Amino acid sequence: MSAGLIMPGFALLIAPSANKVYASSAIELTVAELRLFSREVQELDIRNVDKTTIGGLPYVVFDCTDIDSRKISFISNLSSAYALFERCEGALLPVELISGEKLDSDLITIQRYAGKTNEQFTRLMLNLALVCSDFRERAFTGGLHVFDPVFGRGTTLNRALTYGHHVGGTELDKRSFDGYQSFIKTWLKDKRFKHRLTAQPVKKNKKLIATRFDVTLARSRDALKAGEQQTINAVNVDTRRSLDFFAKDSHHVIVGDLPYGIRHGAGVRGELSRTPDVLVADCLPVWAKILKTGGTLALSWNTRNFARDKFVVLLRDAGLLVLDDGLDKAFKHRVDHVITRDLIVAKKV
Ligand SMILES: C[S@@+](CC[C@H](N)C(=O)[O-])C[C@H]1O[C@@H](n2cnc3c(N)ncnc32)[C@H](O)[C@@H]1O
Structure with a gap:
């Protein structure tokens, strides 16, 4: 994880949706979903939630200190979560998701x-x-x-x-x-x-x-x-x-x-x-x-x-x-x- 005073930044890749109309809203909806998560679960300490495009793909970006398995579990189960990365000097370092899915999708x-x-x-x-x-x-x-x-x-x-x-x-x-x-x-x-x-x-x-x-x-x-x-x-x-x-x-x-x-x-x-x-x-x-x-x-x-x-x-x-x-x-x-x-x-x- 990045050291220093700057909060570590993360980028969540949005899952492709089979439904084109929903895909066009998915990024905004996931931003709103994560904002609500961070408001309701303040100890997640997730801030600056926003959307961006990296390499032509849609991401939700946010800052979060002391990321641990509990925090990763909340983020991993966001409705359109596909892959999570820590942002490190312009590079994306993969963070393994912790899915709550116990049955075949x-x-x-x-x-x-x-x-x-x-x-x-x-x-x-x-x-x-x-x-x-x-x-x-x-x-x-x-x-x-x-x-x-x-x-x-x-x-x-x-x-x-x-x-x-x-x-x-x-x-x-x-x-x-x-x-x-x-x-x-x-x-x-x-x-x-x-x-x-x-x-x-x-x-x-x-x-x-x-x-x-x-x-x-x-x-x-x-x-x-x-x-x-x-x-x-x-x-x-x-x-x-x-x-x-x-x-x-x-x-x-x-x-x-x-x-x-x-x-x-x-x-x-x-x-x-x-x-x-x-x-x-x-x-x-x-x-x-x-x-x-x-x-x-x-x-x-x-x-x-x-x-x-x-x-x-x-x-x-x-x-x-x-x-x-x-x-x-x-x-x-x-x-x-x-x-x-x-x-x-x-x-x-
Ligand atoms: C938008 S659909 C829900 C679809 C569901 N989420 C799905 O993916 O299959 C709304 C449902 O409400 C049901 N419904 C309408 N009035 C109802 C009532 N008074 N009591 C119970 N179900 C009702 C309809 O039959 C319909 O299946």
Whole structure:
């Protein structure tokens, strides 16, 4: 490491993205992500976060003293991290990354479907929720409970599983729910994971109110014996009814990419909210109950039909502390001609 009074400088190479539109925003989003990490975890002592180009490639640069494995772990798991270098008199010296990924990344990449949330963006949201929570020391080591109220075909759930967390969620669209269930079933079989999957209808007063599947999984028999199993609890139901299936104070973080108010494919039946503000107003009190104190919620949405200010008011009404200081516009980015996405982070204090 460089000696002297000048803080050692580092450069993080941004991963190439398969999605060209997202690639154009990835550098700005990673700058904002690292700024938020450094604000929330002050002992990281990361300063002067900025973007630059070296040798024609995009890098996030920053200064950091006394870099150690804990700091490297936070940096390594940034949503678009590809390679880390210490900057030394114009040269780039490689620093080995410490990835939190415990499962093969094809868990996240195999599925392709209309309406899938960008994988890097999903990781960004999950990272922000984990790092802004009081449970951040386990963010990249696992064992926390992550909830996605609108899980689609499971991009958030799968990302959280790769970090070693337990996952739960609700999804209204039956085709998405069934698609996720059959994907997980096949993936666990192909990877020869020890697992138990149960799928069943849920009835109340003899009336079918939902369908659910629950999975316990472990990489091997030894892992299972060592208690290193993870769980998936997935329910095909309107997320307004989450408290019928998930206990109060049961989850450390909630992460969701809310419906955009447009249809992908043939659309879905049921009480699908065409505008996310109605869904958010109905659900925030429910989601706030599911969250543990000290836990955080990171939600993204289409700003074309729901203003940030209104979202902030609804979060405050639900008793949550909005971490919006300096975040306004930092994460706003274009998805396509009808979607401009933003995200918001709030904490249960
Ligand atoms: C933007 S998509 C999320 C996609 C997901 N992150 C993925 O990558 O598969 C929003 C999801 O919200 C679901 N949804 C809409 N209204 C809902 C409700 N009331 N309860 C539960 N899910 C709902 C939609 O069916 C859709 O799958």
